[in-house]
Amino acid sequence: MPNELAMRQNQSQLKKTQVLDWVPTSLRERWASEGIYPNKGLFEAFLDIAQVRPMDAAVIEGADSLSYAQLRARSLSLAQVLHDMGVGAGDVVAVNLPNGWRACAVDLAVAALGAIVLPYPMGRRKRDTRAMLTKSAARVLVCKRKVGDTDYAELVDSLKHELPALEQVLVCGQRYQNWPSLAECWERSEFNALSVRVDPNAGARLIASSGSESEPKLVLYSHNALVGGQTAYLHSLVQDSSKIRALFAVPLASPFGSLGTPCTLASLGGVLICLDRFEPDEVLRLLSQQRATHLFAGPNMVDMLLASPLLQPCGSESLDFSSLTTIVSGGSALSEQTYEGVRNKLGCTLIQSYGSADGIACHTELDDRPETTVRTVGCPDPTVISVSIRNDLGQQLGCGEEGEIWARGPMTPMCYYGAPELDQRYRNTEGWVRIGDHGLLDAEGRLRIVGRRADTVLRGGYKINLVEVAHILRGHPAVDQSVVLNNPTEDGKPSLDAFVVMQPGRHALTLEKMLAYLVKEVGAQPSQLPDTLTCVPELPLAPSGKVDQKALLQRCKAVWNGVSAQPVIDLLMGVERAGVLRAAIELQLFDQMGEGVTAEVLAERIQASPRGTRILLDALAGLGLVSNEPGHSYYRASSLGEKFLCRTSPHYVGGLTQVYTADLMWDAFRDFKGAVVAGGSVLSQSLEAANHPYWKEFSQGITNTARVTARRLADQILPWLGERSQPEVLDLACGNGTYGFTLAAKQPSMRVWGVDWPDSEELFEKTAECFGVCEQVRFIPGDLFEVRFEQRFDLIILSQVLHHFDESQCWHLLARLQSWLKPGGRVLIAGFMRSNAPPEQEPIQRLFAAQMLSLTEAGDCHSIELVQQLLAEQGWQDIKTNRLRGLPIQCVLATRGDSGVEA
Numbered sequence: 001m002p003n004e005l006a007m008r009q010n011q012s013q014l015k016k017t018q019v020l021d022w023v024p025t026s027l028r029e030r031w032a033s034e035g036i037y038p039n040k041g042l043f044e045a046f047l048d049i050a051q052v053r054p055m056d057a058a059v060i061e062g063a064d065s066l067s068y069a070q071l072r073a074r075s076l077s078l079a080q081v082l083h084d085m086g087v088g089a090g091d092v093v094a095v096n097l098p099n100g101w102r103a104c105a106v107d108l109a110v111a112a113l114g115a116i117v118l119p120y121p122m123g124r125r126k127r128d129t130r131a132m133l134t135k136s137a138a139r140v141l142v143c144k145r146k147v148g149d150t151d152y153a154e155l156v157d158s159l160k161h162e163l164p165a166l167e168q169v170l171v172c173g174q175r176y177q178n179w180p181s182l183a184e185c186w187e188r189s190e191f192n193a194l195s196v197r198v199d200p201n202a203g204a205r206l207i208a209s210s211g212s213e214s215e216p217k218l219v220l221y222s223h224n225a226l227v228g229g230q231t232a233y234l235h236s237l238v239q240d241s242s243k244i245r246a247l248f249a250v251p252l253a254s255p256f257g258s259l260g261t262p263c264t265l266a267s268l269g270g271v272l273i274c275l276d277r278f279e280p281d282e283v284l285r286l287l288s289q290q291r292a293t294h295l296f297a298g299p300n301m302v303d304m305l306l307a308s309p310l311l312q313p314c315g316s317e318s319l320d321f322s323s324l325t326t327i328v329s330g331g332s333a334l335s336e337q338t339y340e341g342v343r344n345k346l347g348c349t350l351i352q353s354y355g356s357a358d359g360i361a362c363h364t365e366l367d368d369r370p371e372t373t374v375r376t377v378g379c380p381d382p383t384v385i386s387v388s389i390r391n392d393l394g395q396q397l398g399c400g401e402e403g404e405i406w407a408r409g410p411m412t413p414m415c416y417y418g419a420p421e422l423d424q425r426y427r428n429t430e431g432w433v434r435i436g437d438h439g440l441l442d443a444e445g446r447l448r449i450v451g452r453r454a455d456t457v458l459r460g461g462y463k464i465n466l467v468e469v470a471h472i473l474r475g476h477p478a479v480d481q482s483v484v485l486n487n488p489t490e491d492g493k494p495s496l497d498a499f500v501v502m503q504p505g506r507h508a509l510t511l512e513k514m515l516a517y518l519v520k521e522v523g524a525q526p527s528q529l530p531d532t533l534t535c536v537p538e539l540p541l542a543p544s545g546k547v548d549q550k551a552l553l554q555r556c557k558a559v560w561n562g563v564s565a566q567p568v569i570d571l572l573m574g575v576e577r578a579g580v581l582r583a584a585i586e587l588q589l590f591d592q593m594g595e596g597v598t599a600e601v602l603a604e605r606i607q608a609s610p611r612g613t614r615i616l617l618d619a620l621a622g623l624g625l626v627s628n629e630p631g632h633s634y635y636r637a638s639s640l641g642e643k644f645l646c647r648t649s650p651h652y653v654g655g656l657t658q659v660y661t662a663d664l665m666w667d668a669f670r671d672f673k674g675a676v677v678a679g680g681s682v683l684s685q686s687l688e689a690a691n692h693p694y695w696k697e698f699s700q701g702i703t704n705t706a707r708v709t710a711r712r713l714a715d716q717i718l719p720w721l722g723e724r725s726q727p728e729v730l731d732l733a734c735g736n737g738t739y740g741f742t743l744a745a746k747q748p749s750m751r752v753w754g755v756d757w758p759d760s761e762e763l764f765e766k767t768a769e770c771f772g773v774c775e776q777v778r779f780i781p782g783d784l785f786e787v788r789f790e791q792r793f794d795l796i797i798l799s800q801v802l803h804h805f806d807e808s809q810c811w812h813l814l815a816r817l818q819s820w821l822k823p824g825g826r827v828l829i830a831g832f833m834r835s836n837a838p839p840e841q842e843p844i845q846r847l848f849a850a851q852m853l854s855l856t857e858a859g860d861c862h863s864i865e866l867v868q869q870l871l872a873e874q875g876w877q878d879i880k881t882n883r884l885r886g887l888p889i890q891c892v893l894a895t896r897g898d899s900g901v902e903a
């Protein structure tokens with residue numbers, strides 16, 4: 001396979017990295033004789049399982065499930081490719097892939113060759129990539145082409161002169177230049193694994209530990225340390241190891257994630273359930289759908305899961321977590337609230353895990369009391385690791401005495417890779433590793449962490465534990481999640497920046513209020529009080545799956561230096577933003593950009609002036625929708641632009657120009673002041689007028705986006721509707737009819753009637769054709785308030801309608817519906833509605849109310865409470881509300897009351 005990097009490579013100049021095992025051979029031999037080490041390579045361990053249970057699922061990724069046999073075949077095919085590239089024992093193959101079967105297959109292929117794999121989490125920028133690839137002297141890199149907005153292959157290419165060891169890059173995703181493609185590696189002839197004798201005590205995996213060094217340390221683990229030592233960590237957490245179905249919310253490429261492929265999959269024969277990035281609702285759905293038994297996540301992730309609307313008492317989806325026995329939380333300390341939340345909302349056991357890539361892993365047990373789980377990290381298991389607490393002179397301390405944690409055992413790594421100075425600092429010749437964190441062993445032999453190196457700050461003469469302070473903040477009744485970071489002042493003094501996520505519906509806290517709580521109610525020490533407090537909508541996560549401290553601190557800086565008027569100016573420039581975007585969409589600019597294009601070429605394609613096109617492109621680049629490397633004349637769509645503004649994308653939202661930036665909107669908001677003064681629309685014709693021309697434009701514009709919402713509503717109602725024989729549905733103010741058609745398309749016996757102004761008929765019929773439901777649907781032209789029906793319906797849909805009218809009109813409209821429903825029939829009301837959340841959490845709803853003020857005579861973005869109250873007053877029953885995930889749309893369902901009398 002051709003690869004430019006290969007041509008630049010001068011192999012003879014490269015020396016192999018010296019590898020030492022700092023654990024005495026006699027100890028490794030003892031662990032083998034005691035049966036802790038199976039004395040086999042990682043791939044051999046995997047093969048043993050694949051031979052016995054070839055058809056069992058190994059990896060589940062989205063809708064795909066890969067069996068052990070399939071994974072074996074793909075790993076061996078890739079191993080052959082790597083072998084042909086010259087990869088052999090002791091060579092390093094770096095991997096930068098999302099969680100999924102490909103990442104597992106690379107791990108296994110590399111192990112089959114006796115080479116060393118270096119997985120590192122996606123999202124690393126230039127500096128870390130350079131550090132990782134130079135330190136490891138990786139000969140091959142397997143990476144995903146696009147990571148967010150970054151072209152990662154291009155980034156690696158730009159480092160080529162600094163990476164003399166790197167010969168080949170296998171790219172996953174869109175091809176990059178003539179670099180080999182990973183997609184072509186899965187169906188080659190299989191590598192003969194028996195041709196290589198892999199030494200189980202040789203290096204198998206490099207785990208990158210962030211620790212407190214400025215650059216990541218690479219720690220080398222042998223096959224035995226993974227298959228034996230590290231896997232033993234899981235033994236007490238699983239009853240039948242082959243039945244473990246583990247979802248790793250953390251990257252498999254992170255230190256905590258290294259329990260995934262080598263241990264859960266290759267050594268225990270379990271199933272890995274994968275999703276490529278952490279998204280709380282998706283994790284919850286996967287846990288339920290895939291009947292996961294174990295979840296591996298950081299404590300902040302667990303908090304995010306607990307905050308998900310899916311776990312709130314009124315949650316719309318019924319998820320089943322009965323198979324989930326254990327959540328293993330690692331990365332930083334746990335709080336009591338997290339422990340309680342897991343018990344109450346997920347009904348499983350939370351395990352506190354403490355580990356470091358440097359060489360330690362232990363955890364609490366399934367039957368530990370809550371106190372024990374929150375305060376300790378359990379008894380170190382000698383088949384994994386033994387712990388010794390030592391003073392500064394390296395002398396062992398007694399039970400209950402605090403000191404530095406030293407560790408040694410079957411999981412102990414061989415050495416720091418290519419960094420003898422780190423070995424000198426952290427290893428000794430008896431095999432011990434100095435972990436750097438401080439702790440003590442209590443009377444029952446449990447390890448208590450007193451200060452993780454990275455979490456401890458000396459302030460005013462006191463040692464402050466940042467995680468502990470964050471837990472105290474979390475105790476405030478309005479706070480959902482919290483993090484405290486040290487952001488030293490210019491003269492080096494510690495300064496504590498606190499970040500909190502408020503509970504849904506709670507107003508942002510001020511620093512003063514928080515300090516008052518900490519001092520008066522908690523009795524916190526002065527040295528524990530934060531200097532700043534920032535309320536954030538969520539805690540950003542770094543590639544490792546831990547909280548992204550850098551991003552938070554930057555945000556804090558922006559707020560505290562936030563004397564700038566920029567946010568206000570940004571608002572004032574809304575007209576420019578909307579106009580620029582509307583022009584780009586109307587010119588179909590995003591569809592014409594291809595892989596990259598100059599302004600001149602693009603101007604020709606979109607039939608515009610070169611000057612205009614260049615200025616438009618630069619403006620779009622300023623908005624993050626187009627990318628353009630400084631000094632280069634090529635422009636290409638950013639991942640945001642490509643995903644949402646290319647018409648070929650299934651996520652296209654460009655049609656919304658006809659909704660939000662329609663001419664009518666410019667007219668309405670040009671004199672919004674007039675509407676405010678008058679208390680209603682000052683347009684010559686308000687939106688309530690029969691056949692208002694805006695509705696045609698609107699119905700066309702929402703075609704794509706409405707399908708998404710309609711599918712989500714359909715998911716909610718179909719389980720009930722599908723049970724009714726030959727269901728009849730009325731879609732009131734149906735527009736293009738998408739909502740009713742989505743239901744009809746799922747059930748041929750269903751009939752749908754759509755009511756709207758006569759002008760909507762043409763688009764209704766056209767859309768029905770696209771859905772293939774013409775035979776099942778009928779359009780009834782007319783006014784919502786006047787139309788009459790003899791027949792009765794099972795379901796009435798009222799989507800995006802109520803906000804056009806005032807409270808009394810809404811009352812009348814809803815009252816009419818009851819008499820049109822069959823007994824037990826339901827109404828489904830969907831649309832923008834205000835909840836009790838503070839305004840800053842619902843800007844769309846508030847702006848929508850402004851839209852209604854300027855466009856209608858009396859419309860408003862009504863509150864959910866009001867809609868519920870109107871329904872209750874009229875005797876509707878079983879009124880339920882939920883918000884569609886990720887959309888600002890509320891959905892209210894109600895069943896016809898017994899009376900059902902026409903108003």
Ligand SMILES: C[S@@+](CC[C@H](N)C(=O)[O-])C[C@H]1O[C@@H](n2cnc3c(N)ncnc32)[C@H](O)[C@@H]1O
Pocket residue numbers: 688695699702706732733734735736739755756757760782783784785798799800801804
């Ligand atoms: C915001 S659209 C909603 C369309 C569709 N239900 C949806 O959610 O996409 C409002 C629709 O109500 C229709 N409409 C408004 N007032 C009406 C009335 N008095 N009688 C019939 N249709 C009306 C408009 O023509 C328009 O199609």
